[in-house]
Amino acid sequence: MNNVVIVESPAKAKTINKYLGPDYEVLASYGHVRDLPAKDGSVDPDADFHMLWEVDGKSAQRLNEIARAVKGADKLILATDPDREGEAISWHVLEVLRAKKVIKDQPVERVVFNAITKQAILDAMKKPREIDVGLVDAYLARRALDYLVGFNLSPVLWRKLPGARSAGRVQSVALRLVCDREIEIERFLPREYWSLIAQLSTPKGETFEARISAADGKKIGRLDIADGATAAALKSAIEASDLKVSNVEAKPGRRNPAPPFTTSTLQQEASRKLGLAPNRTMQIAQRLYEGVDIGGETTGLITYMRTDGVDMDPSAVTAVRALIGSDYGARYVPGSPRKYTVKAKNAQEAHEAIRPTDPQRTPREMARRLDDDQAKLYELIWKRTVASQMESAEVERTTVDILATGSGRPIELRATGTVVTFDGFLAAYQEGRDDEEDEEARRLPAMAANDPLNRVGPVASTQHFTEPPPRYTEAALVKRMEELGIGRPSTYAATLGVLRDREYVKLDKKRLVPDDKGRLVTAFLESFFDRYVEYDFTADLEGQLDKISNHELDWKEVLRAFWKEFTGAIDATKELRVTQVLDALNEILGPYIFPTKADGSDPRVCPTCGTGKLSLKLGKFGSFVGCSNYPECKFTRPLGGELGGEDGSAAGPDGVKVLGKDPETGLDVTLRAGRFGPYVQLGEGVEKEKPKRSSLPKGWSAAELDLDGALKLLSLPRLVGLHPESGKPIEANIGRYGPYVSHDGSYANLDSPEEVFTVGLNRAVAVIAEKKEKRGAGRGGAVAGRTVGDHPDGGAITVHAGRYGPYAKHGKVNATLPKGVEADALTLEEAIKIVDARAAMGGSKKPARKAPAKKPAAKAASAKAAPKTAAKKPVAKKAAKPASKAAE
Numbered sequence: 083m084n085n086v087v088i089v090e091s092p093a094k095a096k097t098i099n100k101y102l103g104p105d106y107e108v109l110a111s112y113g114h115v116r117d118l119p120a121k122d123g124s125v126d127p128d129a130d131f132h133m134l135w136e137v138d139g140k141s142a143q144r145l146n147e148i149a150r151a152v153k154g155a156d157k158l159i160l161a162t163d164p165d166r167e168g169e170a171i172s173w174h175v176l177e178v179l180r181a182k183k184v185i186k187d188q189p190v191e192r193v194v195f196n197a198i199t200k201q202a203i204l205d206a207m208k209k210p211r212e213i214d215v216g217l218v219d220a221y222l223a224r225r226a227l228d229y230l231v232g233f234n235l236s237p238v239l240w241r242k243l244p245g246a247r248s249a250g251r252v253q254s255v256a257l258r259l260v261c262d263r264e265i266e267i268e269r270f271l272p273r274e275y276w277s278l279i280a281q282l283s284t285p286k287g288e289t290f291e292a293r294i295s296a297a298d299g300k301k302i303g304r305l306d307i308a309d310g311a312t313a314a315a316l317k318s319a320i321e322a323s324d325l326k327v328s329n330v331e332a333k334p335g336r337r338n339p340a341p342p343f344t345t346s347t348l349q350q351e352a353s354r355k356l357g358l359a360p361n362r363t364m365q366i367a368q369r370l371y372e373g374v375d376i377g378g379e380t381t382g383l384i385t386y387m388r389t390d391g392v393d394m395d396p397s398a399v400t401a402v403r404a405l406i407g408s409d410y411g412a413r414y415v416p417g418s419p420r421k422y423t424v425k426a427k428n429a430q431e432a433h434e435a436i437r438p439t440d441p442q443r444t445p446r447e448m449a450r451r452l453d454d455d456q457a458k459l460y461e462l463i464w465k466r467t468v469a470s471q472m473e474s475a476e477v478e479r480t481t482v483d484i485l486a487t488g489s490g491r492p493i494e495l496r497a498t499g500t501v502v503t504f505d506g507f508l509a510a511y512q513e514g515r516d517d518e519e520d521e522e523a524r525r526l527p528a529m530a531a532n533d534p535l536n537r538v539g540p541v542a543s544t545q546h547f548t549e550p551p552p553r554y555t556e557a558a559l560v561k562r563m564e565e566l567g568i569g570r571p572s573t574y575a576a577t578l579g580v581l582r583d584r585e586y587v588k589l590d591k592k593r594l595v596p597d598d599k600g601r602l603v604t605a606f607l608e609s610f611f612d613r614y615v616e617y618d619f620t621a622d623l624e625g626q627l628d629k630i631s632n633h634e635l636d637w638k639e640v641l642r643a644f645w646k647e648f649t650g651a652i653d654a655t656k657e658l659r660v661t662q663v664l665d666a667l668n669e670i671l672g673p674y675i676f677p678t679k680a681d682g683s684d685p686r687v688c689p690t691c692g693t694g695k696l697s698l699k700l701g702k703f704g705s706f707v708g709c710s711n712y713p714e715c716k717f718t719r720p721l722g723g724e725l726g727g728e729d730g731s732a733a734g735p736d737g738v739k740v741l742g743k744d745p746e747t748g749l750d751v752t753l754r755a756g757r758f759g760p761y762v763q764l765g766e767g768v769e770k771e772k773p774k775r776s777s778l779p780k781g782w783s784a785a786e787l788d789l790d791g792a793l794k795l796l797s798l799p800r801l802v803g804l805h806p807e808s809g810k811p812i813e814a815n816i817g818r819y820g821p822y823v824s825h826d827g828s829y830a831n832l833d834s835p836e837e838v839f840t841v842g843l844n845r846a847v848a849v850i851a852e853k854k855e856k857r858g859a860g861r862g863g864a865v866a867g868r869t870v871g872d873h874p875d876g877g878a879i880t881v882h883a884g885r886y887g888p889y890a891k892h893g894k895v896n897a898t899l900p901k902g903v904e905a906d907a908l909t910l911e912e913a914i915k916i917v918d919a920r921a922a923m924g925g926s927k928k929p930a931r932k933a934p935a936k937k938p939a940a941k942a943a944s945a946k947a948a949p950k951t952a953a954k955k956p957v958a959k960k961a962a963k964p965a966s967k968a969a970e
Contacts, residue, residue: 086155088148088175090162093372094198097380098161101200102207107155109148111162115141116174118229120875125229127645131638133226137178138893145178153184157191160213161206164194164433165388166224166631167572169217176213196395197439198373198382220631226641227251227623230648235611238655239603242663244700246603247584247874252569254607255620256577257586259562261596261604263554268673270550275305276313277546280320280495281538282484288527289538292484294320296494310545317543319493323486325535328494331481336474339507341392341422342435342467345571346564348387351466353557354514356458357592360556360575364388366459367436374451382439383448384463388572389433390564392422394467398437402471405441410509416473437467469511476504480526484535499526553593567621583874598721601671602705609666610658611651660700667705668698675707675721690717720760742789744796751792753784760784762792779816779835794839799824803843805850812846814838819907825850829904871910879913881905892917 083105089095092110099108116135118124126132137145152158158179160172172192179185191210195202231251239246278294294302297316307313343351348367349360358366367387373380394402399419407415422435438460445461452460479500486493501524502508554562560574569577581587586600596604607615614620623644629635668675675698676685688694694711698721709715739753741762749765764774776795778784799815805825812825814832821832823846830853832838870879870890879892881899888905889898890913897920899905903912 083157084155085157085159086148086151087159087161088172090168090171091372093380097198097373097382098203100379101203106159107151109151110144111148111171111175112141112144114167114171114174115145115178118225122233124233125226127230127641127649131226131641131645133222135174145175145182148175149179149182149184152179152188155188157189158185159207159210160190160192161195163388164196164386165572166217166221166570167388168194169214170221173213173218173221196434197385198371198380199439200379200381202382202439214631216631216633219637220627223630223637223640224627227644230641230645231614234648234652235614238652239606242655242658242660243602243606244705246599246606247586249603249607250580251614251623252573252620253577253580254603254615255568255617256559256563257581257596257600258604258608258615259559259617260554260581260587260594261601263551264596264601265674267550267553272547272549273305274308275546275548276307276310277304277542277544278307278313278316278320279542279544280325281542282325282495282497282535283538284527284529284535285533286527290482290497290499290526292482292495292497294493295483295496298491298493305548310543313543313545316491316493317541319489319491320486320495320541321537322489323493324488325484325486325495325537327482327529327531327533327535328485329481329483329531330529333479333481334503335477335479337477337506337508338474339420339469339472339511340466340513342394342437342470343463344390344392344424344435345388346390346560346574348436348463349560349574350557351462351514352459353555353560353592355462356455358455358459359578360560361579362455363459364575366455369456370452370460370463374448376443376451383443383460385434385437385439387436389436390424390571391433392424392435394434394437394470398434398441399471402441402468406468406472410472413504414473414506414509416471420471422470435467436463438464441468465511469507472507472510473504475502475506475508477502482526482529497526499524501525553590553595555592556589556594559594566617567624568617570624580874583872598705601674601721602667605667605670606663609663609670610655614648614651664698664700671698671721688715688717691715741787741792744793751789751796753787753792760787762787762795764796776816779821782835798838800838802841802846805847806843812843812850814841814846817907819904819909819912822904822907823849828853829907831907868905870908870913873914873917879910879917881908881913890916892921895921897921 085106087108095108095110119136162168162171193206195206235249283289352358352363370384373382449457482497484495630637686696688709694709699708709717741751761777799813802812810826821835821838822829830849868881897916
């Protein structure tokens, strides 16, 4: 018998092949085998949302291998992951095989397993089913929605908001969360309050702290003492009073363990406790799921890691309870297994929680088989799983009320203490928190009513100010998205990655800060597409997708209803004038672009001419602030207060900040805001000679730049030394395309701007030699290219040495580098612009000469095996450059 089994990854294929034996041939699809082409018309609303799918070259080869194996097989078993994406991959593979007509009389089965262990695989093979049409329909609906939003909304952004990269159904809503939090912080008004804490002692001399809780018959809350005078009066009254205990109350309490991990909670805890970004967490979890070699056999260490279920298999619960009894003792085992329910909005996947496949594989035992990050994440999962089935922790909370009399004002103080009387699950694990701290666990000394108390030293009177809500960490943003029902477990990491890649947000001290581009995009969408960035609207769409997967809604009905309203919103922007866009953005972003000045003067008065009014402007390369008297007044600056504090107040009246004097020339070194960002300048120049200037490298903060940093930039280029072979100088510098070293007309990239100031001769010679090795492949065509980075639409951009000059390659697009652009100094940002411009001119033209178009590796197939038809009518006119795929 010959049974063909299809899984996603070659690692899984290798492992499962060992479990199933010689009657099975396990092949990998390497993930998705088809995708919607990144062009207009891939989803056609005019043809009832007909979808055209494309198979790339690599997938075509793998599908051909699968087809050859299936042709002579007795049975086809689709064993991809147990979620929507896994169901979709199985469906895609089956559709392609049917189109190739290799499926004849062979039975086709779908099996799912939650762990890559021998028992789980063998059990799954005994319970085959058909492909779940509901899950496939939900996948198709999601892909269509994301495509329609991305490929119709992104071109509007390009036309009306230069510099914006893309919009997405979930991506834009997540960005709005970050921007809304920033607005909350900017609008926050601190509130003064005072705390009064007395250090007291019992008759036995034991000390403790007590806080004021009431005065003059009124309760006093944390913020109720609003000024120093009130605090001073209360302080004097307490110090003039006699103190005694009025009441002591001790209440027992219980703390219950958190449920085992879901995708979201795993990402949150890994971020808090291990400092891992969500995307990195998922990469590591994937490796743990696929398994490691144990006793000559690859075995999965954890269950499937994309889930929002919190339940565990009964056999796993039994095994965990047995381990708790043996390792911690019988008292730590609850009388009955704990059951958990999902609290997240729109939770849909009926999978197990993330848990160890065998709790007997302890973190200590597995550590020698895993790298550091894998070992830490496995330990986190193992401890959380074990703790989830342990007995509750028992605590005792004691409250002591104290009466202060004799000053003429009745005042009450209160002391609280919490102690753990039985640690329970805390012996294994305690959940982390964002932006808050646990109350300090402390035991109060023994006291009884009417016990006299003595004051130890003066009462501490301390001034405080309320603080704004903190910026989101990646973990906190994932948690908030889950609470609102935005996105799915498998998309959180990808969504955050897109926001960073688009440079809409940046990480500062592990907090998400919206970039100017991100704030502009959000303000634009709130002004003209408000419904599509509403939290409830996005969550409602997710709810509809869940109903589709449950066979409760027709997926095309959902698309029709969405498309009718969405096209109306798109059409409404066709006549939108730039002045309308600017007016809306100036209104929403006014407090950010023009922050209040300390002297109370108008922040919109031009600092150069004194009569013009500053406003947001849109240019070819993005947005900036300019004067209304242009072209007479050419004052410009970036958005926000980049030149010195949050409000830009450290800059002079002309927008120039003096950093100090150059010790060699005595000239002023200044920081200035230019149209293309901040730069430093030496002096003012004389006659026709321009002063020396240097732009701040990417990643350098204008607000944090000091004189030493500016002098370093102005000192470039830096002589590294003489090349040992040619004797010619090697220089280090920062150019338009980033940091580099140069020698005799050759350029080679450096890793960071900081390396320009520290790179030594040996390192410089090495990178130049490495660049020459990559370049030299004869004149017969391109060599294996240097990878510049990943394009926002997916796929790597590489640089090649072609017969007619260097060129950048992304997918089928080959773009000749402009004259003067050095291939080895090319940055990712510039490479994206070059390939996007080439694609907008007509796609995959070969560098420097025209070549016949290649035949596609595989013919596009339509959704649900639709018959081949002529090209459909495009959704919209072709945009000026290719739209970015919308990312959830």
